[in-house]
Amino acid sequence: MVYTSISARILLNIEALNMTESAGNYVKHRRAPVVIPTSNGYILRYVPVISGESIAHAYQEILAKIAEETGLPVCNLCRQGIFLKHTDKNVFKRTGIPAPDFKKPESVEETIVKHCVVEDIGGFLNTDAALKRTSRFYAGYMIPALDSIKTSAAEAQFHVRYDPLSIQTQAIYNIEAGSALYVLTLGLDIDGIGVSSIALENSKPKLLVSPEERSKRIEAAFKAMHLLVTQMLFGAKRTRFTPNWKIMSLAILTTHPLTLNVRPAHTSKYIEETIESVNHAVELLGKGASKIDEKALLAYYSAEGKPVAGESRVSIYEAKTPDEAFNISYEYIQELLGMK
Numbered sequence: 001m002v003y004t005s006i007s008a009r010i011l012l013n014i015e016a017l018n019m020t021e022s023a024g025n026y027v028k029h030r031r032a033p034v035v036i037p038t039s040n041g042y043i044l045r046y047v048p049v050i051s052g053e054s055i056a057h058a059y060q061e062i063l064a065k066i067a068e069e070t071g072l073p074v075c076n077l078c079r080q081g082i083f084l085k086h087t088d089k090n091v092f093k094r095t096g097i098p099a100p101d102f103k104k105p106e107s108v109e110e111t112i113v114k115h116c117v118v119e120d121i122g123g124f125l126n127t128d129a130a131l132k133r134t135s136r137f138y139a140g141y142m143i144p145a146l147d148s149i150k151t152s153a154a155e156a157q158f159h160v161r162y163d164p165l166s167i168q169t170q171a172i173y174n175i176e177a178g179s180a181l182y183v184l185t186l187g188l189d190i191d192g193i194g195v196s197s198i199a200l201e202n203s204k205p206k207l208l209v210s211p212e213e214r215s216k217r218i219e220a221a222f223k224a225m226h227l228l229v230t231q232m233l234f235g236a237k238r239t240r241f242t243p244n245w246k247i248m249s250l251a252i253l254t255t256h257p258l259t260l261n262v263r264p265a266h267t268s269k270y271i272e273e274t275i276e277s278v279n280h281a282v283e284l285l286g287k288g289a290s291k292i293d294e295k296a297l298l299a300y301y302s303a304e305g306k307p308v309a310g311e312s313r314v315s316i317y318e319a320k321t322p323d324e325a326f327n328i329s330y331e332y333i334q335e336l337l338g339m340k
């Protein structure tokens with residue numbers, strides 16, 4: 001499986017990217033419990049977070065836009081950012097996609113994947129055919145980096161809509177804004193794009209689109225992830241709370257045939273730790289009677305110091321910018337898939 005795993009440290013100041021309920025005129029930032037290791041054991045803190053659902057929503061919006069601009073199929077609902085997906089028969093009526101035979105899950109999957117690249121990559125659950133297609137795109141909660149979690153906070157900002165002529169039309173409201181060095185964690189299962197989720201008897205994955213279209217879909221999927229991160233195209237409330245942001249560091253690991261992961265970027269040493277752990281994994285897989293020739297490339301960018309790494313079994317590329325790290329990784333994916 002060609003798989004890309006990403007972790008990044010992103011400094012976000014004064015953001016309201018993921019809000020939860022409002023109580024009266026008070027709008028709360030999403031918070032979640034996080035366990036923090038300390039010299040005296042573990043402590044629990046509630047900190048500002050940005051949900052994986054929010055990141056995945058933004059990713060699918062970018063993907064829909066890229067699909068529309070490049071002539072890839074995308075259904076009416078996904079094009080509008082309404083990610084109902086083809087949950088049941090009624091959704092087919094709304095999107096105009098011809099309804100398949102719901103007694104045949106393989107034909108339901110093929111119909112939906114062929115007609116909508118967002119549902120190919122973002123997955124769906126169809127209850128009429130009892131069919132689940134797992135998303136090829138993975139996103140975790142963005143939480144403050146553990147090495148600087150004490151410097152994270154969500155604080156209410158006081159605002160007034162002012163009218164000098166009428167006190168009745170004046171309105172006071174409070175919006176919680178968060179600031180933290182956040183850790184972003186993403187993944188992309190490239191092998192699964194355009195391919196059926198249903199195991200066949202001969203165990204070979206069935207292509208649901210032409211090889212040319214599959215290449216275009218892979219490119220769109222990777223481009224959407226590239227833009228999501230490097231242009232900070234995620235989260236809500238950006239009309240009045242566009243955050244001040246900077247990517248402090250980023251690691252992109254691409255592996256084949258087994259899935260290996262980058263270490264979550266909770267300390268500035270995560271790139272070194274990733275190199276070490278991937279080296280161990282590649283060594284482990286290359287040993288014994290069932291040897292696997294695991295291929296891996298780590299492209300990283302760091303404004304927090306250069307990682308110290310010894311000799312490596314895997315290819316390591318130090319990029320001058322986050323964009324360069326994405327470009328190098330995409331070239332490697334094309335090489336692994338024979339797309340070049």
Ligand SMILES: [Zn+2]
Nearest residue numbers: 075078116119
């Ligand atoms: Zn769709």
